[in-house]
Amino acid sequence: MITDRYLVGTRLRLRRAERPDVDGCELKLTQKVPADRAGAVQGLITNTYLSPAEYDLLASLPAAVLFKTRFSVPPLGVDVFDGPLQGLVLAEAEFTSDEEALAFVPPAECVAEVTDDARFTGGRLVGASREDLVAWLAEYGIRPEVRLSTPGEN
Template identity: 30%
Template sequence: MEIERKFLIRQLPEHLEQYPCLQIEQGYLCTNPVVRIRKQDDSYFLTYKSGGLMTREEYNLALTAEGYVHLRKKTDGLLITKKRYCIPLDPYTIELDIFEGDLAPLILAEVEFPSEEEANAFTPPEWFAKDVTYSGKYHNSYMSRYGYQPEDNR
């Protein structure tokens, strides 16, 4: 089960270079239900996600590099590329995604939680802006099909 909240941000945190950074490329074989392939540095995954906004089922299966390359040719829509910075916020980790290519200049922060109660009780840091958890327009699967349409992020 994946329980996460998603936010636009006001500004990048200071000294971003001090945090671990992953280079991610992902594409979608299907968006309803979501079936995604992802290259994350030198690791490869096939992921299934059920419907939902804050809470949804998620299953990850390891792929080989060859399997990823084969399936990559079968993706629909945009191939999403982004840098993900993993920023500790005890007891959580902020996953700060800086999108590249067609989805730039979008920047999103995601925080995963062990329960819906903790997710609902979370107070975001000052550098977070609008909570977009309940807007499907910020799901990567949606943006792979329709792109990113900027809106007011306050």
């Protein structure tokens, strides 16, 4: 489980990533500066790894919070979102060069390419409502399933 806290008024993200393969979790502060050109080109990313005390101090700052579970399906990291974004699944590939990124062809199972759509970045998704998400997906011809419960149903 990953908990991302986007610190209000900044470009900073505080991450707590529970890792089943190791005892404990990864705590880090990240700043992402987008690339100044479109496409699968990485911008600048700075990570600072934190102690639990440092994380707790920064976690006391006002933040918008996003919850997701990440699965590794090489060459993709697949994020399954929780909360208001429940049902959203995004896959992201990471590369060692811009050329490698530009040559990447998404697997046939990918329903929509959203690389150039800033609405699908964590910093924007964290403030999105369920209604926002449904409207954005409709622009890609995707209609999310909506499950309605009936009284007495668990």
